[in-house]
Amino acid sequence: MKRIVLLPLCALVLFLAGCWNNRELETLGIAVAMGIDKIDHEYVVTVQLVNPSAVSARQSDTSRAPIVTYQEKGKTIFEAIRRVTKVAPRKTYYPHLKILVIGEELAKDGFAEALDLLSRDPEFRNDFYVVVAKDHPADDVLNVLVPVEKIAAQNMFTKLQTSADVFAPTLALTFGELIKDLTSHGKHAVITGIQLTGDAKEGEKMENLQTSNPKVRLKYTGIAVFKDDKLKGWLNEKESKGYNYIVDNVKSTIVAVPCIDDKKRFLSVELIDADTKLKLNTMKPKPEMSVTVKADANIAEVGCAIDLTKQATVDQIEELAEKDINAKIRSAIKAAQDEFKFDFLGFGEVMHRAEPGYWKKVEKKWDKEFVDITIKSKVTVDIEKLGKRSNSFINEMGD
Amino acid sequence: MLEKGKISVRQFTILVALYTIGTAILIIPSILAAKAKQDAWISGLLGLAIGVAMVIFYWKLSERFQYVNLIEILEKCFGKWIGKSVGFLFFVCYVLLLATFVLRDIGDFMTTVMMVETPIEAIHIIFLIIVLYGVKLGLEVFTRTMELFIPWIVLLLVALFLTLLPQIEVTNILPVFENGMKPIVQSSFSFLVFPFLEMVVFLMIIPYVNRPQDTKKAFMLGTIMGGGLLIFISVLTILVVGPTETARSIYPTYDLTKTINIREFFQRVEALMALIWFITVFVKLLVLTYVSCLGIAQVFELKEYRIIVLPIGLVLYVLSLSIFPSISFLIEFTPVYDLYAFLWCAVFPFVVWLVSLVRGGERNKSGTARTESG
Amino acid sequence: MFRKRPNKKLNNDQAQLTQENSTAQAELAQQGEAFTPELLENLRRIKEILGGSSDLVMTDFILGGHEAALLYMDGMVDKVAINHFFEHINRTPEMMKYSNFLSQEEEGTADFFKLLSTPVNRLDEIRFFREAIRAILAGNAVLLVNSVTHGLVIDSKGHKGRAVTESSTENVVRGPKEAFNENGLINTTLIRRKIKDPRLRVERKVIGNVTQTSVAVIHIHGIANDKLVKEVHARLDKIDIDGILESNYIEEFIQDEVYTPFPTVFNTERPDVVAAALLEGRIAIVIDGTPFVLLVPALFTHFFQAAEDYYQRWDIATLLRLLRISAFFISMLGPAVYIAVINFHQEMLPTPLLISLAAQREGVPFPAIVEALIMEVTLEILREAGLRLPKAIGQTVSIVGALVIGQAAVEAGIISAAMVIVVAITAISNFILPAYNMGISIRIIRFVFMFLAGTFGLYGIAAGLFALALHLCSIRSFGIPYMDPLAPFVPDDMKDTFWRKPIFRLITRPRLISQKNNQRQSKSK
Amino acid sequence: MGYTLITLLIAGLVLLIDRRKLKQYKRKRENRVYFSIFMIGLVMLLIKSAGIEMPSPLNGISYVLKPLTKMM
Structure with missing residues (x-):
């Protein structure tokens, strides 16, 4: 009988003692975005916390800001993060981190040392996006209040995802992928940049939430190129797109091509699916590599009078689109080989897989080798559908 | 007989398979990828092949002694006292130690x-x-329980595979044979020692299968199923996470499940997936504890093994807390451990085998009548 | 962890009890004596044994020139049968011929029997007081004649009972509606009406020193495993108790394992369920005085099979089975998983859900586990209250109570809305299970899991599940592993567990239960 | 201190659970083996709970086998 009494007793003891990992929901400060800057050899960490009662769908309290940011300094990231607890009302909780913003200054100095904590600590996952703040420190970016998606980080997260999916000059790069790039010898890292328009101070105010045309906005611009972990420069939109074509990151995008007869008017071709293959063509006498893009497309918009019912027209459009894409790819390759003079396009990995023996010899000095390699590019675009009209109504309008 | 229960051949297969997967599933990708990198699957297959050969050897050893358990084998081989002492050393220094590790x-x-x-x-x-x-409930009950676990493991593994399918990057396992054979062989040795040589403890369980003569196929099948699964998981990890990250991770399979993300909806499920290794680790620890209790009880000729389960549990508990100070110690100790385990699991049975060959010659002369009394 | 029940100790207690009661012993001794030739003495003795009970009726009359008396218990006999008996002796002119049947006793008695037996119900000859008392108490009438040391028992049992009505605990949409009632005889008849086979065996025994309850063990000879039948009899014979009022009295005596929350004996009030079980080779125990019939062995999967599974098409039945099994898990783990996730593994939640839950928890003063306990206990109270109250009020109380209290608690900020949802789903899932006693087991286990989850999160739940699995595999029902056919895995018997194959595919009987005569139907192409 | 208490509690619990089994085997070999293993466990647990670092058996193994490992 004694045992029957004893078992629940033990359970009770365990229960009373065991609250080690027990964290009640309302005691968590849910961190959704984090920014890292470096000022005078000290890291400055900015953490964006959600204010649940201001965000929740049912009993949302619109008078309060949906997000709060806290900032602290420290010799290491962890020290800074722990210092945040001094100012934050609740213990910050990181698994729901959506986005990590790296300040431009830190990016120029090299940010690798700052990232170890994020890959080591079990509280951090590796599926949040990483972006670089262009022309601003990271904390300015995190302080902006944005409409529609109340949580700024969620806004940035979704925006990056959609633009990467349907427009393609940006790059939705998760932390895990970034680490993979940083450790690869055959590819240098690139990170999308985020930029602030307007006055950073204005963005912190609730008014920014209450207008239909907010004065301060966040927008993604171009791609930052890193050598190892140091920011070396920015790609413009054309090069960024070219980069995405090369690394097979394009899911869907728009190619605007000039009308065949009328160079001033344009028509849009919507790429539905683009598939890129990087290949090593030959090793002798010199290594030669190639980029092959195969894309399926639809006609999305026609801004001039052309006869779409003729196969020849479509062929011409295909050719123009191919040319346009090719130009972008060339510009990206040119940027890599001539401007930056190192390989952020991943040709090194192709070489690694194709010629492991040769790779062993050049691994250490690949960037030098890369500059002299001939890279061919070939693009094929197949236009299959015209949307729900054949010729545009523009054709019928008298001149 | 200390254990009166009998298990079926099918249950034995399941036990072997789950035992192989246990704990290994958590860390084996990083062990395989540590040296062999993207060629992990080759060293995996190599390790599996040698592992199966070892398993057949264990079975032959058991068959040679008419499927009596390990202690009785040792007694027959070395005589009562030496046999018992060696057996005691084996159970305390190897099986119990392994249990604390698990x-x-x-x-x-x-x-x-x-x-x-x-x-x-x-x-x-x-x-x-x-x-x-579980150990107190006995062999029969806990093998039945294993059968209950199988569908869950299969379900979770299939879910794991299907949800990771979109993230596979085939280029991650290229190029093949980049660094030649040496790292592959080194990795496969670790792989051999880690799950496969530990099969030696089944020498204590084969006698309790209802048709021990049929266990050979079951033993191999279980090993191949478990080993195959480990290779599969390793390859999956390398395909999704990449060889370098896999090698650096302490719990690569957990990292693997962390990457599951289907349309932002089905994600963050690693805590559920952790159930797979809870189950397999549970099985492994159960088998090891059971075998050490049974072995020690037999060495001291106790009437039943159940009585010493709790004190052994106590020892296990203290040892597991003080066995090594940090993970770094463990990582440093691993090559030594590989050798140590190799001595107990490969060299030791081989010596038994040799001795039995020498003595077996005598036995044959004196006829079969003495076989039973040994 | 769970000890076998201390059978011996219980029996000792019983023996002690009877020893103390020495007067009762003396009476018992008296009961063992044979009738005397003196009618008056016999009547006096019977009256004495029955303590002059006022419901004992003694009718004096002259039979063949001798004083005779008919004894019966008022209210327990069928008056029609008694009247019939009197009419019969009055109407028989031959009766006079036998006026001196007592002179040659042996022969005479035989004739006496012949004479009386023709039109009346079954007659038994008795010699001892004990037999007379038992007969009277069972509702029969006893005929005693002066200077005859034999008595006659006239079967006149018949008291008002409930008619065969619709089942109140196991309803079906499609299927037979009749249910057992309190009369054991009718119950066995209901079963026999379904199985018209000479191999259906009904063995009666009387259990309960005081209540003298009649218990019938029913099996189909040749289908049920003989060893199992013997085991059932052996366990029933071991029972030594004063009274059996309900089948649970027997259930607790014959189950294999006492320290387990899981039932190892099945009970039902539907004859069709019993018939189906008998056809599978199981054994039924019908107890007089209760509509609930016991079925053994009862395995884990049996508690998820409803009668209607076999009266609906197989695909529907399969779907319902799966639904039931998921409901089983929800009901057992629902609040536990919720607690584990929101207290330990917040990272598992999608961000918007996490934020919404956090906003709801804002201002709730209790930790989640306490919150869950409050809600669960309230719910259990409401449910019990609903059961005990008259039907019409009962339902209102549970619904109104749940709604009003839930709503008010959320409004007052004591409980978060999500917790109300979780607890409500858990409770409803519990009702889906066809077996009420399994539902209770789950309710008990649910609380254990809640504690585990509150202490160790999902790790605690996993640990609890392992212990549960070990425990489930360790118990047996009449020697058959409880988890059969899942563990040990019998592939052929999976046809009627998680899914139900079409009936023409259910060719064999469960292997471990009926070990011979395994084929149920010929294998049609 | 609290740690030592928990230790003793665990040990007591073990004894309590095994009480019946131990009574069953009065002063036999079973009891001797039981208590020797139990004492080893208890002593180690007490040492550990007192905060004294125990030498890990692995160090011994390392010491013996390290040279061999290097050779391989």
Whole structure:
């Protein structure tokens, strides 16, 4: 009988003692975005916390800001993060981190040392996006209040995802992928940049939430190129797109091509699916590599009078689109080989897989080798559908 | 006989398969990828092949002695006293030690990635209580329980595979044979030692299968199923996470499940997936604890093994807390351990085999009548 | 962890009890004596044994020139049968011929029997007081004649009972509606009406020193495993108790394992369920005085099979089975998983859900586990209250109570809305299970899991599940592993567990239960 | 201190659970083996709970086998 009494007793003891990992929901400060800057050899960490009662769908309290940011300094990231607890009302909780913003200054100095904590600590996952703040420190970016998606980080997260999916000059790069790039010898890292328009101070105010045309906005611009972990420069939109074509990151995008007869008017071709293959063509006498893009497309918009019912027209459009894409790819390759003079396009990995023996010899000095390699590019675009009209109504309008 | 229960051949297969997967599933990708990198699958297959050969050897050893258990084999080989002492050493220095490692593995895992603030003691106590309860219930009951677990493991693994399918990057396992054979062989040795040589403990369980002569196929099948699964998981990890990250990760499979993300909806399920290795680690620890209790009880000729389950659990608990100070110690110790395990699991049975060959010659002369009394 | 029940100790207690009661012993001794030739003495003795009970009726009359008396218990006999008996002796002119049947006793008695037996119900000859008392108490009438040391028992049992009505605990949409009632005889008849086979065996025994309850063990000879039948009899014979009022009295005596929350004996009030079980080779125990019939062995999967599974098409039945099994898990783990996730593994939640839950928890003063306990206990109270109250009020109380209290608690900020949802789903899932006693087991286990989850999160739940699995595999029902056919895995018997194959595919009987005569139907192409 | 208490509690619990089994085997070999293993466990547990670092058996193994490992 004694045992029957004893078992629940033990359970009770365990229960009373065991609250080690027990964290009640309302005691968590849910961190959704984090920014890292470096000022005078000290890291400055900015953490964006959600204010649940201001965000929740049912009993949302619109008078309060949906997000709060806290900032602290420290010799290491962890020290800074722990210092945040001094100012934050609740213990910050990181698994729901959506986005990590790296300040431009830190990016120029090299940010690798700052990232170890994020890959080591079990509280951090590796599926949040990483972006670089262009022309601003990271904390300015995190302080902006944005409409529609109340949580700024969620806004940035979704925006990056959609633009990467349907427009393609940006790059939705998760932390895990970034680490993979940083450790690869055959590819240098690139990170999308985020930029602030307007006055950073204005963005912190609730008014920014209450207008239909907010004065301060966040927008993604171009791609930052890193050598190892140091920011070396920015790609413009054309090069960024070219980069995405090369690394097979394009899911869907728009190619605007000039009308065949009328160079001033344009028509849009919507790429539905683009598939890129990087290949090593030959090793002798010199290594030669190639980029092959195969894309399926639809006609999305026609801004001039052309006869779409003729196969020849479509062929011409295909050719123009191919040319346009090719130009972008060339510009990206040119940027890599001539401007930056190192390989952020991943040709090194192709070489690694194709010629492991040769790779062993050049691994250490690949960037030098890369500059002299001939890279061919070939693009094929197949236009299959015209949307729900054949010729545009523009054709019928008298001149 | 200390154990009166009998298990079926099918249950034996399941036991072997789950035992192979246990704990290994958590860390094997990083062990395989550490040296062999993207060629992990080759060293995996190599390790599996040698592993199956070893398993057949263990079975032959058991067959040679008419399927009596390990202690009786040793007694027949070396005589009563030497046999018993060697057996005692084997159970204390190898099986019990292995059990402490397994227990510590689950504790370390929990306190490293899932419940950081929980004291490791609490984790160990909870796990041990259930394991000891299982050991007390006996072989028959806990093998039946294993059968209950199988569908869950299959379900979770299929879910794991399907959800990771979109993230596979085939280029991750290229190029093949980049660094030649040497690292592949080195990795496969670790792989051989880690799950396959540990099969030696089944020498204590084969006697309790209802048709021991049929266990050869079951033993091999279980090993191949378990080993195949480990290779599959390793390849999957390398395909999704990449060889370098896999090698650097302490719990690569957990990292693997962390990457599951289907349309932002089905994600963050690693805690559920952790159930797979809870189950397999549970099975492994159960078998090891059971075997050490049975072995020690037999060495001392006790009437039943159940009586010493709790004190052995106590020893296990203390040892598991003080066996090594940190993970770094463990990582450094691994090559030594490989050798140590190799001595116990490969060299030791081989010596037994040799001795039995020498003595077996005599036995044949004196006729079959003496075989039973040995 | 769970000890076998201390059978011996219980029996000792019983023996002690009877020893103390020495007067009762003396009476018992008296009951063992044979009738005397003196009618008056016999009547006096019977009256004495029955303590002059006022419901004992003694009718004096002259039979063949001798004083005779008919004894019966008022209210327990069928008056029609008694009247019939009197009419019969009055109407028989031959009666006079036998006026001196007592002179040659042996022969005479035989004739006496012949004479009386023709039109009346079954007659038994008795010699001892004990037999007379038992007969009277069972509702029969006893005929005693002066200077005859034999008595006659006239079967006149018949008291008002409930008619065969619709089942109140196991309803079906399609299927037979009749249910057992309190009369054991009718119950066995209901079963025999379904199985018209000479191999259906009904063995009666009387259990209960005081209540003298009649218990019938029913099996189909040749289908049920003989060893199992013997085992059932052996366990029933071991029972030594004063009274059996309900089948649970027997259930607790014959179950294999006492320290387990899981039922190892099945009970039902539907004859069709019993018939189906008998056809599978199981054994039924019908107890007089209760509509609930016991079925053994009862395995884990049996508690998820409803009668209607076999009266609906197989695909529907399969779907319902799966639904039931998921409901089983929800009901057992629902609040536990919720607690584990929101207290330990917040990272598992999608961000918007996490934020919404956090906003709801804002201002709730209790930790989640306490919150869950409050809600669960309230719910259990409401449920019990609903059961005990008259039907019409009962339902209102539970619904109104749940709604009003839930709503008010959320409004007052004591409980978060999500917790109300979780607890409500858990409770409803519990109702889906066809077996009420399994539902209770789950309710008990649910609380254990809640504690585990509150202490160790999902790790605690996993540990609890392992212990549960070990425990489930360790118990047996009449020697058959409880988890059969899942563990040990019998692939052929999976046809009627998680899914139900079409009936023409259910060719064999469960292997471990009926070990011979395994074929149920010929294998049609 | 609290740690030592918990240790003793665990040990007591073990004894309590095994009480019946131990009574069953009065002063036999079973009891001797039981208590020797139990004492080893208890002593180690007490040492550990007192905060004294125990030498890990692995160090011994390392010491013996390290040279061999290097050779391989």
